[in-house]
Amino acid sequence: MDKKVYSLLGLCKRASRLSSGEFMTEKAVKNKTAKLVIVAADSSKNTKKLFNNICFTHKVKLIEFGTKEELGRAIGKDIRASICILDEGFAKAIEENTNFKT
Template sequence: MKNNEEKIYSYLGLATRAGKIVSGDDSTLLELKRGNVKVVIVAEDASNNTKKLFKDKSSYRNVPYAYFSTKLQLGFAIGKAPRAVIGVKDDGFANKIVELLK
């Protein structure tokens, strides 16, 4: 039986293959401002400035956000280099990830 953390990584991988993920500070911020991001995941080991930036931007736009995992693990989950921020652009994936994060 998988725990919630493993399930979240699985959903991030699926969302990536479906083209429903945006990653990295600049790309995620741009898509967030366009209103395309449904949930923002910020690595727990991201800088305080990055955490504050995405907390403020997400709160302002009523987009759920969470501090989860490490940059290395988030990058690995989506098959890329370490990532401090990931945005999920699909409602279905976002809802499931938010549910698992609680």
């Protein structure tokens, strides 16, 4: 299942329907363009708390999945603590292939 999620993240990146990094993810959530936020399981407590609060406030779904290194590799970048999906279809497909958290 993990392999499918990482493949979906790669497709999403190639389709330009993904933002990554704390600043860009936070910006997308606040601008109401985010459909799903993924935070790496090995992110700091502060990062997890930040996105939990922001996603709760703006009613965006949040999933804790993978590691920072794995998320970065899936989208062809360095380590990434957070990724934001901007497309409803990709978000739904990723949700279906992970253990949905919030």
